[in-house]
Amino acid sequence: MRYFLIFSFFLLTVPIFSQKNKSMEDIHKIISEVQQKYAPDKRTAVFNISSNVEGNEIQLSGETNLTNAKTELINKLEKEGIKIKDEIELLPAKNLGEDIFGVIDLSVATLRVKPEQQAELATQALLGCSVKLLKKNKEWFLVQTPDKYIAWLESGSFVPMNKEQFSEWNSSDKVIFINNYGFSYSQSNLNSNPVSDLVAGNILKKIGSEGDFVKVEYPNKRIAFIPKSKCEEFKTWLESRELTADNIIKTAKTFLGVPYLWGGTSAKLMDCSGFTRTVFFLNGVYLPRDASQQVNVGLPIDTKNGFDKLKPGDLLFFGKKATETTKEKITHVGIYIGNGEFIHEAGMVHISSFDKSAKNFNAYRLNQFVRAKRIIGSVGENGVELLKKVQY
Numbered sequence: 001m002r003y004f005l006i007f008s009f010f011l012l013t014v015p016i017f018s019q020k021n022k023s024m025e026d027i028h029k030i031i032s033e034v035q036q037k038y039a040p041d042k043r044t045a046v047f048n049i050s051s052n053v054e055g056n057e058i059q060l061s062g063e064t065n066l067t068n069a070k071t072e073l074i075n076k077l078e079k080e081g082i083k084i085k086d087e088i089e090l091l092p093a094k095n096l097g098e099d100i101f102g103v104i105d106l107s108v109a110t111l112r113v114k115p116e117q118q119a120e121l122a123t124q125a126l127l128g129c130s131v132k133l134l135k136k137n138k139e140w141f142l143v144q145t146p147d148k149y150i151a152w153l154e155s156g157s158f159v160p161m162n163k164e165q166f167s168e169w170n171s172s173d174k175v176i177f178i179n180n181y182g183f184s185y186s187q188s189n190l191n192s193n194p195v196s197d198l199v200a201g202n203i204l205k206k207i208g209s210e211g212d213f214v215k216v217e218y219p220n221k222r223i224a225f226i227p228k229s230k231c232e233e234f235k236t237w238l239e240s241r242e243l244t245a246d247n248i249i250k251t252a253k254t255f256l257g258v259p260y261l262w263g264g265t266s267a268k269l270m271d272c273s274g275f276t277r278t279v280f281f282l283n284g285v286y287l288p289r290d291a292s293q294q295v296n297v298g299l300p301i302d303t304k305n306g307f308d309k310l311k312p313g314d315l316l317f318f319g320k321k322a323t324e325t326t327k328e329k330i331t332h333v334g335i336y337i338g339n340g341e342f343i344h345e346a347g348m349v350h351i352s353s354f355d356k357s358a359k360n361f362n363a364y365r366l367n368q369f370v371r372a373k374r375i376i377g378s379v380g381e382n383g384v385e386l387l388k389k390v391q392y
């Protein structure tokens with residue numbers, strides 16, 4: 001689970017302000033209320049607002065990608081009789097021009113918490129995934145992924161597009177790569193040079209076929225060929241997804257042994273929530289990115305008296321339970337597979353047990369268990385979204 005600063009606001013303390021003797025403390029409170037309403041999770045919203053006294057006005061500066069939040073903030077302040085000088089920039093930034101969309105052009109693109117290579121890995125996005133561009137810093141772009149996650153993406157990782165180009169990409173016929181690993185080739189021949197590696201969930205535009213190969217086009221117009229046996233028509237694949245316990249467990253087990261990587265969300269390397277997200281993604285369901293976000297979706301399961309009410313496919317959450325003085329903290333997630341066992345990514349994807357007599361008993365996770373949520377049976381409600389309903 002990662003936390004990084006996309007949201008911040010800096011408040012200058014001034015004793016008294018305006019003709020109504022409105023204190024800056026009241027102004028700070030209004031800003032905080034708007035932030036809590038529209039941007040409570042700094043991983044999924046930009047709300048970086050500064051306030052300052054300038055003459056007989058309050059100057060609001062900074063940036064946000066939330067038009068409603070900015071509008072409500074100004075309206076609330078003006079309703080209190082406060083004169084506002086609005087210098088808040090709405091994202092996408094104007095200097096991006098019309099290119100405010102993007103499509104990932106690498107098998108797995110890395111997004112970081114800051115616009116620099118040495119910065120912490122925040123998350124990953126797969127080939128064919130769409131992103132919204134928010135602003136630019138040299139060769140880095142602050143982007144928002146379909147699961148609302150906001151982080152920095154290097155320019156060579158995606159292709160920027162305007163509305164027309166983006167619409168054309170979305171409406172085109174596509175294929176999805178279904179093997180965990182593989183390659184696309186420069187010709188319809190396995191002995192030809194590879195164009196790139198591919199992982200499960202990669203999506204490319206379909207432009208034809210040659211023999212046992214599908215001819216595809218990358219977002220940057222590269223042409224390649226993929227064996228038909230390793231990909232499916234994207235629309236057909238979407239419609240064929242069945243969210244069942246058997247399918248979830250079968251998919252999860254294909255990743256056994258895959259090493260852990262903080263921020264990873266692909267078949268190459270994963271973190272705990274990247275693993276659960278990928279498993280459900282490949283079964284047609286879009287989960288939030290982090291464990292602390294995933295715990296907020298699905299149906300709650302009563303585990304106060306043990307694990308007898310759990311069903312295979314349920315998500316298990318670990319960390320620290322809430323106390324009278326501290327909030328609940330979720331730090332890990334796994335998938336229940338039955339008989340007291342669960343599959344999760346920790347070091348590598350493996351199976352652990354709650355059963356103290358089992359060889360794979362995991363005392364640490366048993367002691368850290370917090371609660372469970374059911375995704376199967378709650379699609380379309382409780383925050384669980386079908387992939388086909390998301391602008392991927």
